[in-house]
Amino acid sequence: MEVKKKPVTTTWGPTTKAVHAGMHENTSRSVTTPIYQTSTFELRENREGAEFANTIEPSTFYTRWGNPNFAEVESVIAALEGAERALVTSSGMAATATLFETFLQTGDHVIVPAAVYMGTEQLLKHLTATKNIKVTFIHNTLDMDEWERAASVPTKLLWIKHPQTPLWPSPTSVKLFSWPNATILKRSQITLLLHRFIPALLSGELI
Numbered sequence: 001m002e003v004k005k006k007p008v009t010t011t012w013g014p015t016t017k018a019v020h021a022g023m024h025e026n027t028s029r030s031v032t033t034p035i036y037q038t039s040t041f042e043l044r045e046n047r048e049g050a051e052f053a054n055t056i057e058p059s060t061f062y063t064r065w066g067n068p069n070f071a072e073v074e075s076v077i078a079a080l081e082g083a084e085r086a087l088v089t090s091s092g093m094a095a096t097a098t099l100f101e102t103f104l105q106t107g108d109h110v111i112v113p114a115a116v117y118m119g120t121e122q123l124l125k126h127l128t129a130t131k132n133i134k135v136t137f138i139h140n141t142l143d144m145d146e147w148e149r150a151a152s153v154p155t156k157l158l159w160i161k162h163p164q165t166p167l168w169p170s171p172t173s174v175k176l177f178s179w180p181n182a183t184i185l186k187r188s189q190i191t192l193l194l195h196r197f198i199p200a201l202l203s204g205e206l207i
């Protein structure tokens with residue numbers, strides 16, 4: 001049975017979005033979305049397989065490409081963040097690696113705080129060795145001159161993490177370094193990656 005999609009409304013508050021923003025991904029009649037414990041979805045005919053394989057984001061296919069549970073989480077996150085789209089990955093490092101793979105070409109320059117997550121630092125060092133990616137580490141994230149000096153050479157990506165563990169500055173620190181950075185970004189056409197780290201209990205990364 002065809003289920004009518006609920007449009008996400010901008011007047012919805014965060015709690016309503018958290019409950020309803022992804023509901024249109026549920027094409028069953030169940031009030032809560034069933035959990036699809038499958039890697040693969042049945043194809044009704046060969047043509048369907050060919051079409052799915054050419055679709056950027058099929059709703060059902062091979063789970064890594066299309067699964068209604070992933071799609072629902074992505075819709076909720078996008079609605080809560082006021083973003084156009086979201087993409088969920090199975091781990092934080094999978095998201096980080098996907099972004100680097102998407103944005104970085106051989107020889108590109110990246111700016112990151114020195115206190116970046118150890119796995120990200122190791123990945124960047126690996127990319128320096130294999131793809132000649134140049135990395136500038138910012139030691140005092142509140143020192144605008146340090147960001148400015150780093151951005152004085154052509155730069156592809158600027159990575160900000162919030163909250164900045166292990167320093168844990170106040171939530172306003174994102175404002176403190178995002179305003180001057182906005183000027184740097186506009187002038188230099190650098191892509192900003194904001195890594196929102198949701199502390200331990202919720203256990204998640206938003207990039």
Ligand SMILES: Cc1ncc(COP(=O)(O)O)c(C=O)c1O
Binds near residue numbers: 090092093197
């Ligand atoms: C700040 C931060 N970034 C990234 C990661 C990597 O996430 P995952 O272990 O899901 O790959 C972690 C994991 O602890 C983390 O604490």
